[in-house]
Amino acid sequence: MRAEAPLLEVHDLSVSFRSRGRYIPIVEKVSFSVGSREILGIVGESGSGKSVTAMAIMGLIDAPDVKITGSARFRGQELVGLPQKAFRHLRGRDIAMIFQDPMTAFTPVYTIGWQIDEQIRAHEALSKTGARARTVQLLGDMGVPDPERTANRYPHQLSGGLRQRAMIAMALSCNPVMLIADEPTTALDVTVQAQILDLLRNLRHNYGSSVLLITHDMGVVAETCDNVMVLYSGRVAERGPGEAIFAQPAHPYTAALLDSIPPLTGPRPARLPSIAGSPPAPLERPSGCAFAPRCHYAHESCVMLPPLISYGSQDVACVLPVEGRPLPPRVVADVA
Amino acid sequence: MSTPLLRAIDLCKEYRLPRGQTLRALDNVSLEVMPGEVLGLVGESGCGKSTLGRCLLRLTDLSSGAIIFDGQEISSLGERAMRPLRRQIQMVFQDSYASLNPRRRIGDLIAEPLRVHPDENGQKRSRAAIDARLAELMELVSLPASALARYPHEFSGGQRQRINIARALALSPQLVVADEPVSALDVSVQAQIVNLFTDLRERLGLTYVFIAHDLAVVRQISTRVAVMYLGAIVELGETDAVLHKPAHPYTAALIAAVPEPVIRHGTSLTLLRGDIPSPISPPSGCRFHTRCPKAEARCSAEAPELRPLQNDHAAACHFPLMDSL
Known part of the structure; x- marks a missing residue:
């Protein structure tokens, strides 16, 4: 392995589902890479293909x-x-995944501890007591109070925040180099979400893991990720360092998405800037830019599919920078 | 000073659980809603905000307390006596799909309240009158008239929420209680629906009780905000006062925990310890003392009352964050 190569390198990944005799592209030519100890955020609205991308990488889409x-x-x-068969060696040990709903990710009929022990013993030759010791250690590391007792409890006996911590503990049990987290905090309350995000941020220091964080929440991305990839209708709209994208989004979709989030500080707008309409269904996806029908800047050149071009530190699938009229920097209310 | 459209006085709601336990979902909640205002109810899951909303609508019966709507005590009214008042108080729920019968056309769904309730003169509405009203409602929520002939599954989440709003408005209510109406929507669509709520209030002079967990959405739409924690209101006041100068440490922690879509250096989210305690055995004294960064001995012994601090701004805390006032 070369030292310079990224941990995960995805190139032109497409996922198509067959329906009525033809293949419908859900994810179209998505490329990105995740470096060691990097947190990459994949953002997009429902149906943008962010979960399908992760599932495809994990080999979890196995249908004819x-x-x-x-x-x-x-x-x-x-x-x-x-x-x-080869995936089975990889999953859980080298790449682990956590989901939005920890209630359905655990089986309800065994204790949390039993399930984490099992995962450890599936990948490593460890005694039952050895595995349990690690389970308790992990639960403690994840901020679970009284980890020994909690390990003997069933999923339904724990709060949502504790279940999510237990799931992260299970995911980290074999020290994976990469953790894929699919909307890990969406079902949680904000005060608990803040704790879990803090936990994810610290994984790279404490466990040396990279994180692929899938979310619809731009706030979560800003709070956690080094780099961001914005998906729209199964295609990459924009990707680059979080810093650059939040300061000056290059794709009108990213800009509009950020604008439509009501601000928590600064003046309250009388009306929120909103994006008219909704994202196209995969079957109705335009052959040109998928965002064009909802875009303020749409013009003739948008009927052609814009290639992903590099603009500053970002890559953007939009013709505006090429035409010499990039979007202005974002205006954000200053907070004292 | 105008009279409140809705007054809730000392509302309590208890649920009996097995083994003699009780869960106090609402603990002496009192509030007033003025005509034309939007009262935002915020709090985390289990804080009682939805229970409060359901009690205000009389969808759930109270254990004790009184609700006065438009000068009339409604908490003791029977189903039949309540019926004419139902047209004055309507609701919109979070799950736009579950709220609509999948086997009925949109026109049918929205016309149902118009068929059930007589018109202003006590007469049954004619078909023509109903059709005219349907057209009006579609225009109000910016849906094409052709939508009336279609079924719920043919619409996106945002469009379905427009349909739910149209149905809630069919009988020209005075008060709309909306329980997390935009939480299930994508951000870009959420902004459309928040704007729609704002526009409709201006156009029709509506009053809202707007329940949500998202502080930014509540700030955008509300004139006043009530923050709830474990069944009680811990802070109440004008939106800007509560969200910019929170007096209760819980409100401050809640605001600080919201991830904002802005990169800031050197600052990370303020972390509150632990989870929300179980409402079956809430902490003694101030319910927030187990997680409060400012808690002192008094907080675990004595429950603070919701008391006014400045203007209409009230907080239930022994040591309110006065420096921020």
Whole structure:
């Protein structure tokens, strides 16, 4: 393995589902990379393809009517087309995943501790007591109070925040180099969300893990991620360092999305700037720029699919920077 | 000073649980809603904001307390006596799909209240009158008239919430209680619906009780805000006063925990310890003392009353953050 190569390198990943005799692209030519100890945020609205992208990488889409093309290299190993047997060695040990709803991710009939022990013992030759010791240690690290007792409790006996911590503990149990977190805080209250985000941010220091964070919440991204990829209707709209994107979004979709979030500080607008309409269904996706029908800046050149071009430190799928009229920097109310 | 459209006085709601336990979902909640205002109810899950909303609508019966709507005590009214008042108080829920019968057309769904309730003169509405009203409602919520002939599944989440709003407005209510009406929507669509609520209030002179967990959404739409924690109101006041100069440490912590879409250096979210305690056995004294950064001995012994601090701004705290006032 070369030292310079990113941990995960995804190139032109497409996922199509067959419906009525033809393949409908849900995710179209998505490329990105995740470096060691990096937190990459994938943002998009429902149906943008962010979860499907993660599921495809994890080999969790295993249906005959799905076509996955392109490449996803994890530590140099190609994941697209990898047999399920090989995936089983990878999943849980090298790449782990956590989901939005920790209640459905745990089986209700075994204790939390039993389930984490099992995961550890599936990948490592460890005694039951050895596995339990690590489970308790992990739960404690995740901020679970009284970890020994909590390990003996069933999922339904824990609060949402504790269940999510237990799930992160399970995901980290084999020291994965990469954690994929799909909307890990969406079901949680804000005060608990803040705790979990803090936990995710510290993973790279404490566990040396990279995180692929999937979310619809731009606030969560700003709070946690180094780099951001914005998906719209299955395609990359923009990607780059969070710093740059939040200061000066280059794609009108990113800008409009940020504008439509009501501000918590500064003056209250009489009306929120909103994006008219809703994202197109995959079948109705325009052949040109998918955002054009809702875009303030749409013009003739938008009927062609804009390639992803580099603009400053960002990559953007929009013709505006090429035409010499990039979007202005974002105006954010100053807070004392 | 105008009279409040709605007054809630010492509302309590208890649920009996197995093994003799009781869950106090609402604990002496009192508030007033003035005509034309938007009262935002915020709080985390389990704080009682939805229970309060349901009690105000008489969808859930109170254990004790009184609700006065437009000068009339309604908490003791029977179903039949309540019926004419139902047209004055309507509701919109979070799940736009579950709120609509999937087997009925939109026109049918919105016309139902118009068929059930007689018109102003006590007469049954004619078909023509109903059709005219349907057209008006579609225009109000910016949906095409053709939508009336279609089924709920044919619409997006945002459009379905417009349909729910149209149905809530069918009988020209005075008060609309909206329980997390935009939480299930994508941000870009959420802004459209928040704007729609604002526009409708201006156009129709509506009054809202707007329940949400998202502080930014509540700030955008509300004139006053009530913050709830474990069944009680801990802070109440004008939106700007409460959200810019919070007096209760819980409100301050809640605001500080919201991730904002801005990159700031050196600052990270203020963390509140622990989870929300179980409402079955809430902490003694001030319910927030187990997580409060400012708690002192008195807080665990004595429950603070909701008391006015400045103008209409009230907080239930022994040690309110006075420096921020």
